Amino acid sequence: MSDADLIETEVSSEELFDGVLLRVKRDEVRTPSGAIAVREWVDHPGAAVVIAQLDNSKLLFERQFRYPMHRIFIELPAGKIDSGEHALDTAKRELQEETGYKARNWRHVGTMHPCIGYSNERIEIFFAHGLSFVGGGLDDEEFLEVIEMSVTDAMLAIRDGDITDAKTITALVWAEKLISGEWS
């Protein structure tokens, strides 16, 4: 099957609203069969997530309340890219703001798309080590607890349903493969 048999093209685009956090659009598209269909989607600036490995080899995680699910989640440090910001700078900023750590060594390892059905969000995945604690500074509206966990224990937490956040699980694939040396 050729790509042309799959591709939809924009016919019109309308902004449904531009909120404090979310920007939502409704587009009309032409499908491969020539029909018109509606696509509603979130226009997102993108984000960065950090695999931050301490000198004791454990990773930094956060316990954070996530309002849409009304629950606390265990997550890797992450945050939205500010306007004009490079994703690496987002990663450095969020790691320090949220955990108080700075890292000497940074590497971009991959990209994920968390919600391709209704959002254009991409999340850039960074691996950081050589950490030192310098103190943080959370936003007024952010409340979280920093915890340490080994990659092995994090994989077991996935198996046992204690880690269910897909960006964290996706980044942990990279963490497990890179730290084990299976991927270089």
Next chain:
Amino acid sequence: MSDADLIETEVSSEELFDGVLLRVKRDEVRTPSGAIAVREWVDHPGAAVVIAQLDNSKLLFERQFRYPMHRIFIELPAGKIDSGEHALDTAKRELQEETGYKARNWRHVGTMHPCIGYSNERIEIFFAHGLSFVGGGLDDEEFLEVIEMSVTDAMLAIRDGDITDAKTITALVWAEKLISGEWS
């Protein structure tokens, strides 16, 4: 840190719009410090994703155009839960509609949350084997190509950036660990 230091409580809730695909809400919440903050979020019915293993041991994947990113993605079969539907029935329905396959053996293996910052979507992960081709039936607005790939090749596709969809990568963690016998 106790959970009470993290939890936000709803003060008011307003529906911003109820579209063809998306339902978006804006709530005011009380943060742990007592301040009022705004939370905009997508109210989602949930979804199911299927790790479908053929008798040749390969998995079924789809190439599908995803409008928000204006790109074709390689994904595992998945779809939204219809109103009142059990997630297992969603998984069976979507596998047959999208790939034409039925499976004799089904197992629920886990749950993921793809977008905890701004959606309450959960995705139930199913493992299916004992597949037989019976023919499918896509929705009028769905266009996709079914492909087969081994778990090993799928992990390499993650490493090389050819698979970036987080629900697919998350489900592939389960696929790799279950098929290798590392998880039972």
